[in-house]
Amino acid sequence: MTDTIQVRVWRGDAAGGAFREYAVPRLASQTVLDVVTHIQRRVDPTLSYRYACRVGMCGSCAMTVNGRARWTCRTHVAGVAQDGRLEIAPLSNLPVVKDLVTDMTQFFDKWAAARGRFEGGGTRRDDFARVTPASPMRQLADAGIECIGCGVCYASCDVVAWNPDYLGPAAMNRAWTLVNDVRDTAQRERLAAVAGDAGCHACHTHMSCTERCPKKISPTAAIAGLKRAAALAALKGEI
Ligand code: SF4
Ligand code: SF4
Numbered sequence: 001m002t003d004t005i006q007v008r009v010w011r012g013d014a015a016g017g018a019f020r021e022y023a024v025p026r027l028a029s030q031t032v033l034d035v036v037t038h039i040q041r042r043v044d045p046t047l048s049y050r051y052a053c054r055v056g057m058c059g060s061c062a063m064t065v066n067g068r069a070r071w072t073c074r075t076h077v078a079g080v081a082q083d084g085r086l087e088i089a090p091l092s093n094l095p096v097v098k099d100l101v102t103d104m105t106q107f108f109d110k111w112a113a114a115r116g117r118f119e120g121g122g123t124r125r126d127d128f129a130r131v132t133p134a135s136p137m138r139q140l141a142d143a144g145i146e147c148i149g150c151g152v153c154y155a156s157c158d159v160v161a162w163n164p165d166y167l168g169p170a171a172m173n174r175a176w177t178l179v180n181d182v183r184d185t186a187q188r189e190r191l192a193a194v195a196g197d198a199g200c201h202a203c204h205t206h207m208s209c210t211e212r213c214p215k216k217i218s219p220t221a222a223i224a225g226l227k228r229a230a231a232l233a234a235l236k237g238e239i
């Protein structure tokens, strides 16, 4: 193991920028987030980046590391450095605010466009809904419910790069989770929202989202489920 690691970090803003090089001391069990933090605290306090939990719970530390979107807090330098070098850039497919910070507005606007919020019909006077854990719909909902909205899948999707209106894997994974929530009352509206030109039928099943999701979620499978459900609803004349 060498004493230092050469790190290229993208510096700039929405108007443009370039990579800048830093030498960072190499430490045992060092994460990519540790490297970025070292630069910001010890070398250049003007470097902007984002993180919160440092344990893979919040998703805010996602960046592009050696060409691939990852959670930097859960990525060890030893696992990704190539010839003792790292290249760290902001997530792709999102506007840059500054340096390594992206603007997530469009990402979450697409969750809203896909009707990614629970729309229940119960009141506070109703008893709790009972959903059997082993029921097929509950299991389908379980498969995608642990998404933390980190944007790794979105930044990895070529269709988002080609078509900025495309809702993307995370929003549709969320929609599919809710389609399988038997308590939700907005299923027709949700399927209509994801069945448009920028919705599930635009997915090319490249699988990058599924290969890269740090939570091992499969947005590809969720989107396939939406394609089937939307086609069925269209055949029945429901959407
Ligand atoms: S499977 Fe679909 S959503 Fe996922 S990366 Fe490929 S095109 Fe994008
Ligand atoms: S599906 Fe996975 S990669 Fe995509 S936002 Fe959710 S947790 Fe992140």
Ligand code: FES
Pocket: 051, 052, 053, 054, 055, 056, 057, 058, 059, 060, 061, 062, 071, 072, 073, 074
């Ligand atoms: S800082 Fe929260 S997931 Fe990395």
